[in-house]
Amino acid sequence: xxxxxxxxxxxxxxxxxxxxxxxxxxxxxxxxxxxxxxxxxxxxxxxxxxxxxxxxxxxxxxxxxxxxxxxxxxxxxxxxxxxxxxxxxxxxxxxxxxxxxxxxxxxxxxxxxxxxxxxxxxxxxxxxxxxxxxxxxxxxxxxxxxxxxxxxxxxxxxxxxxxxxxxxxxxxxxxxxxxxxxxxxxxxxxxxxxxxxxxxxxxxxxxxxxxxxxxxxxxxxxxxxxxxxxxxxxxxxxxxxxxxxxxxxxxxxxxxxxxxxxxxxxxxxxxxxxxxxxxxxxxxxxxxxxxxxxxxxxxxxxxxxxxxxxxxxxxxxxxxxxxxxxxxxxxxxxxxxxxxxxxxxxxxxxxxxxxxxxxxxxxxxxxxxxxxxxxxxxxxxxxxxxxxxx
Numbered sequence: 001x002x003x004x005x006x007x008x009x010x011x012x013x014x015x016x017x018x019x020x021x022x023x024x025x026x027x028x029x030x031x032x033x034x035x036x037x038x039x040x041x042x043x044x045x046x047x048x049x050x051x052x053x054x055x056x057x058x059x060x061x062x063x064x065x066x067x068x069x070x071x072x073x074x075x076x077x078x079x080x081x082x083x084x085x086x087x088x089x090x091x092x093x094x095x096x097x098x099x100x101x102x103x104x105x106x107x108x109x110x111x112x113x114x115x116x117x118x119x120x121x122x123x124x125x126x127x128x129x130x131x132x133x134x135x136x137x138x139x140x141x142x143x144x145x146x147x148x149x150x151x152x153x154x155x156x157x158x159x160x161x162x163x164x165x166x167x168x169x170x171x172x173x174x175x176x177x178x179x180x181x182x183x184x185x186x187x188x189x190x191x192x193x194x195x196x197x198x199x200x201x202x203x204x205x206x207x208x209x210x211x212x213x214x215x216x217x218x219x220x221x222x223x224x225x226x227x228x229x230x231x232x233x234x235x236x237x238x239x240x241x242x243x244x245x246x247x248x249x250x251x252x253x254x255x256x257x258x259x260x261x262x263x264x265x266x267x268x269x270x271x272x273x274x275x276x277x278x279x280x281x282x283x284x285x286x287x288x289x290x291x292x293x294x295x296x297x298x299x300x301x302x303x304x305x306x307x308x309x310x311x312x313x314x315x316x317x318x319x320x321x322x323x324x325x326x327x328x329x330x331x332x333x334x335x336x337x338x339x340x341x342x343x344x345x346x347x348x349x350x351x352x353x354x355x356x357x358x359x360x361x362x363x364x365x366x367x368x369x370x371x372x373x374x375x376x377x378x379x380x381x382x383x384x385x386x387x388x389x390x
Contacts, residue, residue, distance in 0.1 A: 012125045014183035016141040018077065019118060021177055023142045025084060025111070027149035028170050030248065033233055035163040041097050047355015049100055050233055054351075056108035057344030061116060065337040066205055068116050070124050074184050076117040081177040083110030088171035092164055112344065116337050121184060123324070123333045139317045140259045146232075147255030150248030208331050208338065216384050217323045218342050223377045224282065224315060225346020227289065227370035230354030231308075238363035244298055250305040257309025262317055269314075274322040279381040281314035286374040293367035 087107035094100040239247030288308040327335040
């Protein structure tokens with residue numbers, strides 16, 4: 001952990017800028033489900049093609065995480081950023097199932113390396129006792145793209161001439177990462193490679209997963225993200241049946257709610273009982289999903305965007321903060337990356353199962369499924385409370 005207790009350092013702000021650009025790369029795929037309808041690909045493969053992006057991260061993150069540290073994270077940010085930009089350009093060539101699968105997989109590989117390198121760098125810049133505030137602020141930055149990008153996609157597609165030109169523009173935006181990386185200084189002291197002065201290995205990965213508190217938190221994250229991602233990817237098609245003129249505003253409102261609660265209550269996350277906050281916010285999210293299934297007009301639709309944003313805005317950063325708090329110093333970076341792996345896992349499981357549910361049912365059934373996942377999570381927090389008293 002750095003000796004200074006200052007959180008807002010130049011490297012911290014630069015890394016948040018890179019995180020913003022990285023998540024713009026993900027938010028731009030809000031219309032990917034609609035774009036797939038224009039290709040000669042059977043509808044039953046849509047969920048798989050959305051999910052395959054994340055399966056690479058699910059497989060590679062636990063393998064690669066022990067080998068990325070402060071000593072090499074800066075280099076891998078540069079390499080993986082170039083890979084992400086090239087992957088975005090490669091969508092120009094993907095016109096069938098197999099070529100699209102290949103592009104999505106390669107894109108996922110470069111994205112997960114970038115994510116590991118960013119998280120490894122970030123956790124080494126968080127002072128002791130400020131994990132809740134730090135993760136709240138970091139997630140605000142990563143949420144901004146989901147507020148700005150979805151409602152702008154429709155006019156951007158019209159202006160640029162299609163979804164693929166939008167991806168090409170996104171590739172150009174990723175080039176802004178390179179000057180930001182210059183602010184992140186490579187540590188001269190080899191002991192700065194990790195928070196505790198040594199690089200974690202595969203043995204440390206096994207130790208982390210044997211900790212029941214860590215495993216339980218990772219499971220809660222997986223269930224939460226698996227319930228969130230079907231809403232993100234499939235909401236637009238459902239909203240058109242209500243009808244809703246601009247469904248992208250749902251995520252603008254939800255994201256602004258998430259940002260607001262994290263800015264206003266970020267310091268409280270470190271003072272209140274974190275398991276209680278997790279349970280309460282998850283229960284509220286479940287109620288929101290049930291209400292979304294019964295939604296029949298724009299007033300309730302947009303109100304649920306605000307309501308769900310409040311729930312997501314508490315649950316997601318507090319889960320990350322609690323995982324950070326209970327981790328041994330030399331395992332904080334590793335466990336944080338495992339938490340992001342659960343994010344990747346949710347972006348695989350959610351769209352995959354969501355696509356199957358929509359192929360044989362409807363969006364209401366999908367909402368009930370998402371609610372079931374978070375209500376299961378609420379029950380599991382009882383075991384977490386017994387193991388964490390602060």
